[in-house]
Amino acid sequence: MTGTVEERDPELAARRRAEELYAKDRTCELLGIALKDAGPGRATVWMRVAESMVNGHGMGHGGFLFLLADAAFAFACNTHGPVTVAQGAQVTFLRPAEVGDELIAEAVERARFGRSGVYDVTVRRSDGVVIAEFRGQSHTLGGRPVRPAAEAGEG
Secondary structure, three states: OOOOHHHHOHHHHHHHHHHHHHHOOHHHHHHOOEEEEEEOOEEEEEEEOOHHHEOOOOOEOHHHHHHHHHHHHHHHHOOOOOOEEEEEEEEEEOOOOOOOOEEEEEEEEEEEEOOEEEEEEEEEEOOOOEEEEEEEEEEEOOOOOOOOHHHOOOO
8 A cells, every 4th residue: 555644544644643642641641531532623532520620619610621622622633743732712611510520522623724723622511411612723833744653654
């Protein structure tokens, strides 16, 4: 077979890039955030709300919900190869999360142009109820794409 992994199987290449980034993400490791799925311009992550993640009202702290959505956003916008970072983001909290809730954040690319991109992330409880909506704007840095170690010798 000829061609790079990206040319032969863009889904696999995108997944590898997300997994490579995830393997280096100490915050996700510390909080128990798991990368569940990834493909070109999309990613899904999971987290259980721990007792240490609640605010003074006993609800899941908004900062942790934002962080979960931001992680999904980061993995999604880095599936294309070049190093991509957040340029801005906002979140709307719709319902509270509680201790023990299993949360799923699904990020989807809405637009990508030049070095900019727009991604939407929906955060749901495991019962499907939406608890937050997040929109992130990405910026791709200059230079060559980062390639996972598994791809380095292929091509």
